[in-house]
Amino acid sequence: MVGYSGVMDLMLQGSLLDLADEMSLGRLAAGLHRTELGAGAWVDVRPGWLAAGDELFALLVRSVPWRAERRTMYDSVVDVPRLTRFYAAGEPLPHPLLDTARDALSVHYEAELGEPFVTAGMCLYRDGRDSVAWHGDRIGRSNDVDTIVAILSLGSARTLALRPRNGGRIPGSLQKALRLPLAHGDLVVMGGSCQRTWDHAIPKTSEPVGPRISVQFRVAGVR
C-alpha cells in the first residue's frame, strides 16, 4: 500500500511532468541569434521560443475564422494561396499566450523599435502547395522607414526565404539569399531596413508537409 508520503511523491511527480509539458515561452534573449544582412537590415532567430505549443496550434487551426486569400497584395501582384486572419490593434487575440508573446517582444525590442507591437496577422498554410511569393511588408509606413516584424511559427516546419531586393543592387546589402528553416515554436524577427531592402517568401514545397501557422506581430500602420 502506498502511504501518505508515497501519494504525495506520486502527485508531485505528476505535477512536475505536467509542468514540463505545459506550454510556455522561453526567455527571449536566451538563444536569440542575429544575422546582419547589410544596408541596415537584420534578421533574428530564436529557435524553440515556444515550448509545447501543440494545443495552441490545434486551437488556432480550429477556432480562428480563417479566410481564403488569393489576391493582389503588397506592392506587386502576389499569388497568395493560404488562409489568413488579421487582428487589428486592440482586437482580442484567440489565446492569452499570444498577448504574452506580443508584449514580451515589445519589451525586448523597445529600444530598437521605439513603439509596441500591436497587430497580429495570422496565416495558415494547409500543405506544401500553400505559400506566399516574394514580397516585403511595405504597406504603410514600412515603405519609407525601418520597422520590425516578428513571426512565431507553429506546426509543420517550412522555409522562410530571404533575398536582397532589386537583384542585390542596394548599396551595402549582402549579396546572397538566405533560407531559414522554421520549426514548431521558432521565432524569426526581421528588422531595420529588411522590409525595404530585402524580400521574403514562404516557397511551395513538394515535401509531404502538414499545416503551418505563422503569427506576425507588427506595429501600428504597417502591413
Ligand SMILES: O=C(O)CCC(=O)C(=O)O
Ligand atoms: O508565414 C510567414 O512566416 C511569413 C508571412 C509573411 O511574410 C506575410 O504574411 O507577410
Ligand SMILES: [Fe+2]
Ligand atoms: Fe511578409
